[in-house]
Amino acid sequence: GYPYxxxxxxxxxxxxxxxxxxNLGDPFIESNYGVHSxxxxxxxxxxxxxxxxxxxxxxxxYVTNCGTEGNLHGILVGRETLPDGxxxxxxxxxxxxxxxxxxxxxxxxEIDTLESGEMDYAHFRAKLMENQDRPAIVNVNIGTTVRxxxxxxxxxxxxxxxxxxxxxxxxxxxxxxxxxxxxPFVKKAPKVSFKKPIGSVSVSGHKFVGAPVPCGVxxxxxxxxxxxxxxxxxxxxxxxxxxxxxxxxxxxxxWYTLTMKGYSGIQKDVELCLNNAHRLMEMLQNAxxxxxxxxxxSTVVFERPEEEAFVRKxxxxxxxxxxxxxxxxxxxxEKLETxxxxxxxxxxxxxxxxxxxxxLANGNGGHAANGxxxx
Numbered sequence: 213g214y215p216y217x218x219x220x221x222x223x224x225x226x227x228x229x230x231x232x233x234x235n236l237g238d239p240f241i242e243s244n245y246g247v248h249s250x251x252x253x254x255x256x257x258x259x260x261x262x263x264x265x266x267x268x269x270x271x272x273x274y275v276t277n278c279g280t281e282g283n284l285h286g287i288l289v290g291r292e293t294l295p296d297g298x299x300x301x302x303x304x305x306x307x308x309x310x311x312x313x314x315x316x317x318x319x320x321x322e323i324d325t326l327e328s329g330e331m332d333y334a335h336f337r338a339k340l341m342e343n344q345d346r347p348a349i350v351n352v353n354i355g356t357t358v359r360x361x362x363x364x365x366x367x368x369x370x371x372x373x374x375x376x377x378x379x380x381x382x383x384x385x386x387x388x389x390x391x392x393x394x395x396p397f398v399k400k401a402p403k404v405s406f407k408k409p410i411g412s413v414s415v416s417g418h419k420f421v422g423a424p425v426p427c428g429v430x431x432x433x434x435x436x437x438x439x440x441x442x443x444x445x446x447x448x449x450x451x452x453x454x455x456x457x458x459x460x461x462x463x464x465x466x467w468y469t470l471t472m473k474g475y476s477g478i479q480k481d482v483e484l485c486l487n488n489a490h491r492l493m494e495m496l497q498n499a500x501x502x503x504x505x506x507x508x509x510s511t512v513v514f515e516r517p518e519e520e521a522f523v524r525k526x527x528x529x530x531x532x533x534x535x536x537x538x539x540x541x542x543x544x545x546e547k548l549e550t551x552x553x554x555x556x557x558x559x560x561x562x563x564x565x566x567x568x569x570x571x572l573a574n575g576n577g578g579h580a581a582n583g584x585x586x587x
Contacts, residue, residue, distance in 0.1 A: 213528035213535065215390045215511075217422030219542035222465055233460025237444060237451040239274045253463035259470050260429055263396050264413055266406035273431035274453055275417065275463045279389040280308035281454050282414025282430035286385035287312040287349065288454070289412055289432050292439035293383050294347035300339060301351035302331045304358060306387060309351045318349070328506055329361030333371060340375040347381040348372065354404060354413075355391025358531050359504070360511030360538075362391060365402045369409065383411040389428075390538070391509065393420040397475075397482040401508045411436060417466050420481070420540070427462035481541040485510040488548060489539040495552045501559075510539040522558040526551060 236243045239253045257273050276282045287309065290297060299313050299320040313320035321339050324332040331353070340348060350372070352363045365386065372382050386392065386404050392415040395401045404413060417427035441452035473481070489510040496503040496514050504513040516535045517523055528535045537551065 213526060213530075213537060215416075215419045215538040215540060217418075217420055217540045217542055219540070220422040220424070220465075220469060222424060222468065225461075225464060225468060228461060228464065233464075235275070235458040235460045235463065236456065237453070238441070240272070241450050247460070249460040249463045252467040256429060256463050256466045256470065257431065259467075260415075260431055263475075264404060264406050264431065266431070266433075270434055271406070271431055272434040272437040272452070273429060275458060275466065276414070276428040276430050276453075277455055277459060277462075278426040279306070279387075279414060279416035279419070279428045280311070282389075282416075282428045283308045283351075283385070283387055284312050284315070285430045285454050286387075286412035286414050286432065287318075287351065288316060289436050289440055290349040290383035290385055291316050291318055293411065293436055294349060294381065297347035297349040297381075297383065298343055299349045299351065300336065302329075302353060302356070302363065304329045304356040304361065305351060305353055306357050306389065309387065319346075325356075325361070328504075329356045329359030330506075331363040331368070333364075333367050336368070337371050337375060340371065340377070344376055347383070348377055349383045349385070352384055352386045352410075354386050354388035354395055355509060355511070357389075358511075358529070358534070358536060359513055360391065360506050360509030360536075362395065362401065362506070362508045365404060365408065365410070379409045382409075384409070386410055386413040388413055389416045390419045393478070394482045394485070394510070395508065397479040398486070398508055406431075406433070417462060420478075421466055421469050422541070423462060423465040423469075425459060425462055425465070427459060427466065429466070485539050485541060485543075488543065488545060491545060492537060492539060492548045492552070495548065496555075499552060499556050501555070512537045512539065517555060517558055518562045519558045522554065526554075 231247055233247055233249050235248050235250055235253055236245050239250050253275050256275055261271050299318045301309050302323045302325050304325045324335040326332055352365050352368055354362055412432040414430040415428055417423050437452050441450050444451050489512050492512050493503050493505045502515050513534050513536045516530050516533050
């Protein structure tokens with residue numbers, strides 16, 4: 213139920229565990245602390261810069277401790293760039309985005325969503341028109357948490373233009389926690405690229421790439437980072453990060469996998485996940501279970517199982533009356549088949565208990581009921 217890729221083997225890196233690797237401050241400026249992995253961190257950033265189409269001399273970023281930190285940083289850059297801006301994001305946005313709004317004391321507007329979980333563009337347009345006198349800071353979801361829906365970046369940009377906003381008074385942060393790693397390898401998907409007027413992108417590293425520790429990557433434009441950067445004499449460096457101290461092991465894990473797999477290896481993983489997600493959807497539908505799968509996602513949404521023991525065993529993430537399975541590279545077809553088999557068995561147990569309960573209620577434990585309700 214949670215999007216973690218467990219298909220990794222970092223055995224060759226185990227010897228690094230005896231070192232306290234701390235990447236302090238700006239990854240591009242060496243501090244006085246000598247046990248770091250800045251070179252690997254920059255290597256990871258260069259990999260993503262190519263993916264998101266921005267030149268080396270034009271970007272700034274770092275390896276974060278998680279996807280939430282990436283969102284906090286991206287929205288902070290937006291707030292510092294446009295101090296009077298209003299944050300717009302859909303109701304199905306990850307909770308960290310509105311957490312950022314509270315932390316930074318920003319005005320925030322929740323945008324309705326379509327049935328798929330994608331942003332309701334008509335509602336977004338209406339809210340922009342209500343606040344034309346103030347800049348717009350827009351969070352675009354590249355895969356929502358529950359339904360895996362992708363907000364169309366090109367539509368968002370077109371609506372901003374229609375409503376009279378230009379690059380001087382809007383800022384776009386793209387939250388690509390899981391699918392931000394996958395979307396560049398899906399031909400039908402809206403392209404996330406710094407060739408478009410976006411301000412920042414963040415992804416999680418422990419999700420699609422896979423790592424033994426939570427981590428992520430955030431990237432923004434170098435010209436925007438000055439507003440959140442300051443000199444730190446203690447470090448003999450500058451710092452524009454959220455956390456300051458950062459896990460120096462994480463960049464090495466990410467660099468190792470990205471280098472071993474390359475862009476072609478990641479593409480194969482993406483294709484595998486999307487194909488397996490469709491297979492899971494078909495298996496669930498054949499079992500008579502209501503299912504939904506967004507075209508650009510590997511997140512299969514279905515009816516929430518009623519047995520809590522089943523939910524706990526499979527670590528399902530549930531919301532209201534739905535649950536989902538996030539198909540990751542480590543999830544085999546055999547495991548999906550086992551899941552569906554056990555889900556069917558769980559539903560049968562629940563159905564049997566309900567029938568027994570109904571029989572007991574109607575027959576009052578097998579004894580005939582008198583007209584006055586007594587046995």
